[in-house]
Each structure stands twice: as C-alpha cells, then as structure tokens.
Amino acid sequence: MIKFVGAFDRVADLPHTQFPEYAFVGRSNVGKSSLINAVVGANVARTSNTPGRTQTLNLFNIDDRIMIIDLPGYGYARVARADALRWLHRLEEYLMTRRQLRRLFILIDSRIGARPADLDLMDFCDKNGISYQVVYTKKDKRVREQVQHEINHMVHPAMVPEILETSAEKKTGLDALRTTIGIK
Numbered sequence: 001m002i003k004f005v006g007a008f009d010r011v012a013d014l015p016h017t018q019f020p021e022y023a024f025v026g027r028s029n030v031g032k033s034s035l036i037n038a039v040v041g042a043n044v045a046r047t048s049n050t051p052g053r054t055q056t057l058n059l060f061n062i063d064d065r066i067m068i069i070d071l072p073g074y075g076y077a078r079v080a081r082a083d084a085l086r087w088l089h090r091l092e093e094y095l096m097t098r099r100q101l102r103r104l105f106i107l108i109d110s111r112i113g114a115r116p117a118d119l120d121l122m123d124f125c126d127k128n129g130i131s132y133q134v135v136y137t138k139k140d141k142r143v144r145e146q147v148q149h150e151i152n153h154m155v156h157p158a159m160v161p162e163i164l165e166t167s168a169e170k171k172t173g174l175d176a177l178r179t180t181i182g183i184k
Contacts, residue, residue: 008059026106034137
C-alpha cells in the first residue's frame, strides 16, 4: 500500500521514521514525478507539464517499510533566484542530515545528458560521501545530436557504478530501481 505522508517545506518538519528513504532528484522537467509513479505503480506523485511544480519535500510511505521522497527539481524552473537558492540549501540540508537516506537517485534526461547543475550535485555528493545512482530518464525519446558528458564512476567515488536507463512512458528499466528500493 502506498500512502502520501505529506509535503514539507522544511527538512526539520519531515517525520523521523526508522524506514529507509530513497530520494529522487533532478533538473526541472526531467520526469521525476512520472518515474516515481511508474516505479510504485500508482499515480501518487503529482505530475505537470510546467517545470518546477514540485516545490516541497514530498514523502510517500510504501507498505510501512520504505519511504520515497520526491525532491524539488533544480536548474530549469522559472522561479525567483531567492526561491532557487532556498531550494538548493534545503536540498543540501536534507542530504547532509537525513540519516534514513539509503540512496539518492539523480535523474538525468537522456536526450540532453548531464548538465553543469547535475555535475555540481554529483560533486557535492562525492565530497560528502552521499551514495547516489544516476538514472537516465525518457529513454524512449529521440536523443538530440550533441556531445554528452560521459559520466564515469571512477571520477565519482560516491556513485553506484551501474547507471540505470528508464522510460516512465514505456515502463522500461523500472525493475532495477524497484529491486534497489525493495519494491516487488
């Protein structure tokens, strides 16, 4: 059973649970909420065509044993700079203080590849020993002809070596995510 726990403006407001947490983050419009819905098999995370709609820390309880958190996007949403900076500080606070966090999934649009904001987040995680895994989204879409930054786990010591490729629309690549999270 999947239950929406709440939308939280501050990290301090998140409930303290014994359940492991798996967090999803990425640039605005990367398909974060759609991927969460595909992974859990239900429309629990609110999706939108407008980038930057997720502005709070949205927490979901899976079978009273796992928590999934939908974090606000970064890097593209048309929001005030002050709001963007506040979101970034909140993300850093969450990553540095949340003991329940087992894995951060950094979502990257496969059509675009890693952008500077993605690489900055990866570097932050590497420097602070925060385990993360890169997940390419929208693998069903046509890739733009451009040189993409090669992501190599040898350069990123906190990164899980396996890079996952997913499509929420076509429901591909979800089993590896479900296995990592512990969803059957």
